Amino acid sequence: MTESGVAVRDLLRDAAGRLSAAGVPSPAVDAELLLADVLGIDRGRLITTGPVDPGAQEAFAAALARRCTREPLQHIIGHAWFGPLELAVGPGVFVPRPETEALLEWALVQARHTSPAIAVDLCSGSGALAIALAHELPNVRVHALELSDEALVWLRRNVSAQPADIADRIIMQQVDVTDRDAVVAAVGASTAGLIVSNPPYIPTGAADGLDPEVREHDPHAALFGGTDGMSVIGPMAAAIAAIARPGAPVAIEHDDTTGDRVAAVLRTTGFDDVAGRTDLAGRPRFVTGRAPVSVDVEGSGS
Numbered sequence: 001m002t003e004s005g006v007a008v009r010d011l012l013r014d015a016a017g018r019l020s021a022a023g024v025p026s027p028a029v030d031a032e033l034l035l036a037d038v039l040g041i042d043r044g045r046l047i048t049t050g051p052v053d054p055g056a057q058e059a060f061a062a063a064l065a066r067r068c069t070r071e072p073l074q075h076i077i078g079h080a081w082f083g084p085l086e087l088a089v090g091p092g093v094f095v096p097r098p099e100t101e102a103l104l105e106w107a108l109v110q111a112r113h114t115s116p117a118i119a120v121d122l123c124s125g126s127g128a129l130a131i132a133l134a135h136e137l138p139n140v141r142v143h144a145l146e147l148s149d150e151a152l153v154w155l156r157r158n159v160s161a162q163p164a165d166i167a168d169r170i171i172m173q174q175v176d177v178t179d180r181d182a183v184v185a186a187v188g189a190s191t192a193g194l195i196v197s198n199p200p201y202i203p204t205g206a207a208d209g210l211d212p213e214v215r216e217h218d219p220h221a222a223l224f225g226g227t228d229g230m231s232v233i234g235p236m237a238a239a240i241a242a243i244a245r246p247g248a249p250v251a252i253e254h255d256d257t258t259g260d261r262v263a264a265v266l267r268t269t270g271f272d273d274v275a276g277r278t279d280l281a282g283r284p285r286f287v288t289g290r291a292p293v294s295v296d297v298e299g300s301g302s
């Protein structure tokens with residue numbers, strides 16, 4: 001340690017204690033991520049970093065104070081990770097969650113079999129799913145549909161931060177996904193070969209059980225899906241049916257408690273092969289299906 005520098009391990013020990021006292025769920029990890037951000041290094045390099053100078057100590061203390069108020073870590077550092085992507089986030093947009101990566105993985109496996117030309121991400125938020133699809137599927141055009149003015153600002157920012165060959169294939173549209181006609185006007189009837197959505201789905205009665213980071217910082221329009229969690233998913237299913245090509249794979253994320261309802265809605269809307277799927281933690285997280293392959297009057301499939 002130098003005269004005014006403080007060893008990384010001492011700073012981290014103190015910070016983790018303060019975060020833990022504030023009720024932060026992962027205090028040690030958050031302390032490391034905040035300090036790494038302040039120092040402008042990867043978290044893995046902290047172990048080999050020398051004493052932290054007073055200026056960086058001050059910046060770290062400020063970041064820590066914010067996190068102790070339960071401001072989301074991602075708002076403080078200005079970005080969130082989603083698979084290999086680093087996306088800008090802050091007030092007005094939902095912070096992408098690792099749970100949604102399971103849905104993305106499923107969609108990518110489907111795309112390898114079906115080679116879609118057009119994919120659609122309904123309720124796009126920061127653009128996590130839309131941008132990831134455009135990255136992983138180089139021949140696919142992706143419609144990113146989002147209603148919120150504030151979220152669209154982040155979506156545009158994240159898309160424009162991508163290389164041109166990716167950004168140019170993402171079509172951002174301000175659309176209410178519960179409005180079937182508006183969705184069809186934006187995307188086209190029976191055109192989409194792959195459809196994903198992480199819509200608002202938390203039942204309003206569950207608000208009290210949410211962490212302060214979520215309840216006080218994620219936009220409520222991104223979180224809540226009415227009393228039963230289905231106020232967006234229900235009408236959105238009809239819109240998806242209208243834009244899907246026959247046989248197109250569809251995946252919709254949902255609340256832990258609503259998997260059966262989402263599956264029922266997809267079945268009654270006419271989807272085939274409807275199945276519940278779990279996230280990386282093994283919780284029911286998304287439902288998948290396949291748009292029906294229509295049969296013409298002569299009985300030949302299309």
Ligand SMILES: C[S@@+](CC[C@H](N)C(=O)[O-])C[C@H]1O[C@@H](n2cnc3c(N)ncnc32)[C@H](O)[C@@H]1O
Pocket residue numbers: 093094095096097100122123124125126127128129145146147148151175176177178197198199200201221222223232
């Ligand atoms: C749970 S967030 C998901 C964002 C992003 N897909 C992700 O996985 O990180 C839901 C998003 O749906 C948007 N949204 C809510 N109601 C909508 C509607 N009726 N039409 C379109 N977007 C809507 C919200 O603004 C929010 O950005």
